[in-house]
Amino acid sequence: MPQTPTRLLTPTRLVRIVYTHDFETDPGLEMYGSAYYDADNRYLVLTEPVNDQGAAVWFPIDLNALGIRRFVARFKYRIGGGTGADGIVFMFFHNKVTDPATGGKIGFCNKDGSACEGYGVQFDCWKNDLDPSERHVAIIKDSVDNHLAYYNTDKVEDNEWHDVVDYVEADTGRIVVFLDGEKIIDYDAGSPLDTAYGYVGFGAGTGGATNWHVVKGFALYSVELGTGHELVPRLGTPAPSRIISPPLR
Numbered sequence: 001m002p003q004t005p006t007r008l009l010t011p012t013r014l015v016r017i018v019y020t021h022d023f024e025t026d027p028g029l030e031m032y033g034s035a036y037y038d039a040d041n042r043y044l045v046l047t048e049p050v051n052d053q054g055a056a057v058w059f060p061i062d063l064n065a066l067g068i069r070r071f072v073a074r075f076k077y078r079i080g081g082g083t084g085a086d087g088i089v090f091m092f093f094h095n096k097v098t099d100p101a102t103g104g105k106i107g108f109c110n111k112d113g114s115a116c117e118g119y120g121v122q123f124d125c126w127k128n129d130l131d132p133s134e135r136h137v138a139i140i141k142d143s144v145d146n147h148l149a150y151y152n153t154d155k156v157e158d159n160e161w162h163d164v165v166d167y168v169e170a171d172t173g174r175i176v177v178f179l180d181g182e183k184i185i186d187y188d189a190g191s192p193l194d195t196a197y198g199y200v201g202f203g204a205g206t207g208g209a210t211n212w213h214v215v216k217g218f219a220l221y222s223v224e225l226g227t228g229h230e231l232v233p234r235l236g237t238p239a240p241s242r243i244i245s246p247p248l249r
């Protein structure tokens with residue numbers, strides 16, 4: 001039975017489900033490098049604890065083609081179980097990486113340095129030269145070395161599942177990150193985000209040190225009315241597989 005694509009939370013808040021998948025079955029994503037769907041554990045493996053891996057995974061979402069300027073994204077991740085590197089990045093308004101760079105580059109660019117353009121929320125568990133700390137969550141732009149805002153936490157490498165909600169407002173330049181229900185970053189660029197590219201996905205990497213980097217479930221909701229960041233905590237966990245078609249607008 002078709003699902004209704006809109007949900008009116010209050011008279012002034014309208015949220016559309018753009019994509020939601022719990023990964024209980026293979027989400028059939030576009031994947032590069034070391035990424036694969038683990039059918040036994042029913043999650044997405046970005047890297048195993050193997051040296052010099054790079055992963056990039058893309059959802060069937062082009063924010064620009066869909067006309068999405070404000071959205072909420074939600075997922076669960078787990079990092080650990082190896083010797084300690086390098087991290088996961090959730091990428092949005094991003095160019096499409098198809099040959100993901102390894103190590104501290106965590107699949108945010110191709111190996112030749114191309115396709116870096118765009119934003120990421122990074123879960124970094126290895127301190128590279130320009131990193132603020134050994135373990136941090138950061139908003140990055142165009143490079144893993146360009147930290148717009150960051151928050152130090154051991155939750156990027158404790159081998160436990162963590163729940164992430166991101167709220168992005170392209171027209172105002174606001175990016176908010178909730179980790180396990182706590183707002184840890186509230187960044188305001190003060191100007192519109194660079195939306196030259198519209199792809200949405202994940203990257204990860206290992207280098208001389210390793211970790212498991214896995215993701216469980218992903219949902220993206222466009223926020224069309226109201227103040228989206230206020231409604232973020234009201235969203236439930238990612239629902240079973242559902243892609244709304246046709247696209248918005």
Ligand SMILES: [Ca+2]
Pocket residue numbers: 086087104124125126127128131
């Ligand atoms: Ca790093």
